[in-house]
Amino acid sequence: MTRLTDHLIIISFDCLSALDYPILTDLPHFQTILKNGTYVENVETIYPSVTYPCHATIVTGNYPNRHGVINNTLLQPGRPSPDWNWYRHCIHGTTLYDEAKQANLTTAALLWPVTGKAGIDYNMPEIFANRPWQNQILVSLMNGTPSFQLDLNKRFGHIRNGLNQPELDDFVLESTVHTIKTKKPNLVMVHFTDLDTQRHYHGFSSTEAVAAIHRHNQRLGRILAALHESGIYENSTVVALGDHSALDENKVINLNVLFYNKKLITTNPKGRVINWQAYCKSCDGSAYIYINDKQDSATIQEVKQLLDSLLDDPTSGIEQVLTGEQAAAKGADGSCAFMLEAKRGYYFLEDMEGEYIQSFSREDAASNKKYTLACHGYSPEKEQYGTIFMAAGKGINQITLPSIRLIDEGPTFARLLGVSLGNTDGRVIEEMLTI
Structure with missing residues (x-):
């Protein structure tokens, strides 16, 4: 199968909603993607529409009951802080990054959910210390790529303020930019949670949430600049997506x-x-x-x-x-x-x-x-509860689509990389590809 791009950069802006479109049209770096590629007005998320099942769906093209990540956290009745579905083994079947690795493509993931102990070349998984005796940095190191993470912590660890936002996303951004410049992976998956955090604690349309969207615009701009500076921009595809909305x-x-x-x-x-x-x-x-x-x-x-x-x-x-x-x-x-x-x-x-x-x-x-x-977590059938998708660069048509489903994203990404996820619940959105 022919590859349509050399570098696929998937940027997940957690909790970015279809309702955010009017704000995005006024932000220059989101405009760059919207004007030069595919924009989907409404993406139907999954049920339950929570982060870990959503991100497992994005990389498998399957619904939760098929890929196995049916909630953020495990069923541990009465436990004040249940464990999460942190690990790759929580996902049944193959994933986008597995197939990319099988095709001898280099892979990188930065705080992408459900990637603990995954076979990703450059992996800084989303996982946190959930026991009093655990140390956050050690937990991350043990479940990702140790040397890669040690270098990032040495360079950018001073930016972070525990798991607090926006500092955590600022750390992830610098780590992503450095990874693009020094590793030039064929597949980059990065997960930003600033907006989700602000909406949880301040409300959907709060000034804090709007400020987070503006910060995300700057983060997107830094990633685009890193692709230019690395000399791979013309051979890259950039995707900016949400996983769910919020109420x-x-x-x-x-x-x-x-x-x-x-x-x-x-x-x-x-x-x-x-x-x-x-x-x-x-x-x-x-x-x-x-x-x-x-x-x-x-x-x-x-x-x-x-x-x-x-x-x-x-x-x-x-x-x-x-x-x-x-x-x-x-x-x-x-x-x-x-x-x-x-x-x-x-x-x-x-x-x-x-x-x-x-x-x-x-x-x-x-x-x-x-x-x-x-x-979030609500049914995708709730009114005005859709998320959003946009992509530009190599292999992408200039087109506006009224709707796709979250399950369609994984097969489409696989097609861009010239690999296959097999028989999935979702389909390749060929309309957006220059096949």
Whole structure:
């Protein structure tokens, strides 16, 4: 298969929305991509529309129930900070970077989700120290390319302020620019989370979110300049994309409170879960309901009756209840007993104490970061909830497309690199390619 480009640079601006287009048209570096290549007005994300499943979809072309990354975090009932799907082995089947490596192309990934211990030539994975005894830098080194990361930390580590934004993205930017200039990889995947962070903590249309989009414009400009300075710009393809949008909220649904009250979850005197029959696993704007014993028909029936009563209650915050089979039909985890969709203004947490519905204000969110002012995870069927895609450079046509799906991106990237992801849920968007 013929390669259409020598260098594919995929830039994920986490939480960049289709609704951000009017802002992007006024920013010069986004304009460069929009005016000289393909722009997709609306990209249909996946369900649940959270970051790790989305990024696994982008590199596989498959829905979550096929690639295996069905949520950001693992099902670990009662754990205050569950582990995430950090590792390559969490993904079933092949990936874009695996196929690129197989074709003797050089690969680089900078804070790209679900790449811990991946076979990427230059890898700085997104992973954090989730145990008191762990050190952030050591955790990253152990799960990526040690020498590559040591060099980046030596050069640019002073920029970083832990995991805080915008400093983290500034560190990732300098690392990306240096990698392009010194390694000139055939595939670069970089993940920026500044905008997602600002929307979570300040709201979708906040001044902080708009400022993050402006910072992203500058970051994009630096990457374009690095390609020019490296002499590879004319043989490169640059993609700027979002993985999901976000919706504002001011109410939390704590379904595990009801499960706890019905003795479906039991804890010890310290509040640690010691047994559970049913558990609500949050995906922010949606949630999975898992039954510990899938043959426990009595618990399944009890939970179903509870959910039916909540669905009939206009104040419950629940918009839709899916069965496991219906969830699987939408690409989500079919091993759940039920999947819930929150109404606008609501999202799910996993608390077992307090009230079933908790309202909060901007002041509460500022003082207690358990609450966020905007989140995602909602169904792609929600109105005005699409994300965005744009690409320019070698192999890309000048065209505007009304819509594609997130699952279509991976096969299209593979075609640009002259490789294949096999039989995927998504398709190659040939309209945007100079085939």
